[in-house]
Amino acid sequence: MTESTSGADPHGTAQDHALATARRQVALVRDEKRNLDRQLATAGDQNQKLRTALESARGQIEQLKKFLANEVEVPLTIATLVRVVPPSTTVGSATLTADVHISGRLVRCPVSPLIATAGQLEPGRQVLMNENSTVVAVLGYEQSGELAPVQEVLDATRLVVGGRSGDDRVLRMSGALRKAKPRPGQMVSIDSRNGMALELVERQEMEQLVLEEVPNIRYTDIGGLGPQIEAIQDAVELPFLHPELYRQHQLTPPKGILLYGPPGNGKTMIAKAVARSLAERAAEQSGRKEAKGYFLNIKGPELLDKYVGETERQIRQIFSRAREQAASGVPVVVFFDEMESLFRTRGSGVSSDVETTIVPQLLTEMDGVEKLDNVIIVGATNREDMIDPAVLRPGRLDAKIRIDRPTAEGAREIFGLYLTETLPLRQEEVIAAGSREAALEQLIEVGVSSMYAQDDSTRFLEITYRDGSRETLWFSDFTSGAVIRNVVDRAKKMAIKDLLTDQVRGLSQEHLRRAVAEEFLEQQDLPDTSDPEEWARISGRRKDTIADLRFVLHRGSRAAAASAPTARAGEQS
Helix, strand or coil: CHHHHHCCCHHHHHHHHHHHHHHHHHHHHHHHHHHHHHHHHHHHHHHHHHHHHHHHHHHHHHHHHHHHHHHCCCCCEEEEEEEEECHHHCCCCCCCEEEEEECCEEEEEEECCCCCCHHHCCCCCEEEECCCCCEEEECCCCCCCEEEEEEEECCCCEEEEECCCCCEEEEEECHHHHHHCCCCCCEEEEECCCCEEEEEECCHHHHHHCCCCCCCCCHHHCCCCHHHHHHHHHHHHHHHHCHHHHHHCCCCCCCEEEEECCCCCCHHHHHHHHHHHHHHHHHHHHCCCCCCCEEEEEEHHHHCCCCCCHHHHHHHHHHHHHHHHHCCCCCEEEEEECHHHCCECCCCCHHHHCHHHHHHHHHHHHHCCCCCCCEEEEEEECCHHHECHHHHCCCCEEEEEECCCCCHHHHHHHHHHHCCCCCCECHHHHHHHCCHHHHHHHHHHHHHHHHCCCCHHHEEEEEEECCCCEEEEEHHHHCCHHHHHHHHHHHHHHHHHHHHHHCCCCECHHHHHHHHHHHHHHHCCCCCCCCHHHHHHHHCCCHHHEEEEEECCCCCCHHHHCCCCCCCCCCCC
16 A cells, blocks of 8 residues: 555646646636627627617607707797696697687697796796797797786785776786785786786885885984983883783874974984884894894885876885784884975975875875784974874874974083094193093083084074064074084094194094084075075974064175075174
């Protein structure tokens, strides 16, 4: 056994091993070849399928080209799409059809398969139709048409609009208008021939008149009107904050207030402060962090429109918007500035008697079926005598608050709003006063004493009344919050000029004295009239009691060169 094993050929064993390895490699190569053959066969099948698909697509494209060439042959007819009819509702048709308005007729016609999706077929769009009455293309909406106000939205597809003659109409809404979701009071363009309301039209001039925002004005920003502000708070805020107490005492909250008096004394600022205060109080009650409210600022002269009925429509729209916003529980202030320009006494013969329709429209909105909950009307005027008495009676503008010219103490408060501690003051005056606070107080006192002095330098006007009595009006009799602010601005400009020219920094008492004097001289020229009515409006006197005016003109006044026809010669000082 030992000899036999040892005598075996080692070379024969190695050859057998190599032969076995080679056979295995050949088998692997054969398997790989079979896999490649199968993959090649599969690829060939796929290539054949792609070739077949391309040939089919080429044939379809050629057919569509021929179809398109036939369908776009002129002449093509333009029609208005009314609605799309699904295939299941059309007898004997498996294709999409549509109802269109064409030549005053409602026609049902097929839709070309070239129109990719039915989503393009929105009601109100214009479509092209070939000679076979097939819809072959979708266009846009008609760009022109009549304007009409929305009276009522019936459902998702129809609405009621007002007509010129007062007759309301029911119209279909276009696809674009359905997406816009119109509200009553808004304006839409209409195609009366096809009975279609096309699109929403925003009236830019209306948006300029109405500012829906919470003003950034508070009562603390108003000086010299403490009693008036208290009266306004009692009239407006108490009913809003304590409605249950008003119900218990069977009290009706006021619908509105009238702020009247000479111009420039803060009537507009008070109205804005009312809106701000109501918004903040409402936020406190509801637990909101942010004060939310609306202030609709209506400028009377800009609201007047030359077209009959347009002003009345805008008034309706204003109150409709106010009711919409108030329905969410937030306060809304509707502020009519220069109220006398809109709601004059009827039959006065002014402005072609447009007030005969405008005043009743306002009364209708105030006394209408729809309550003005959370809505307060604030009117401002310096000619309360020109407003129609029906507007002013109790139950409409219940509270009437006179905003008069500030007293000396009130002027001191107003000066304090504009002369603040952050202003640069003249250093020598600060040293002399002992502190910036004391220097500022002296500066305010100089402004008040200069403005309210009654001597020959501040005599303004001498009035003779019909009963023979006379009265001298001083510069202080024509002072207002606006005048005080202008005086302070003048003084600040003087300080800036001195800094640039003489390198002397700071606002001084002399700047304020000069500013008061310049403002006084300028006030003599405005207005340049001797009409008792105008001066009565400015001074707060009754025009029917004034018999004569005598101006006291001062040296340097531009008014000295002008002579008034009814006034006697004034004196020079």
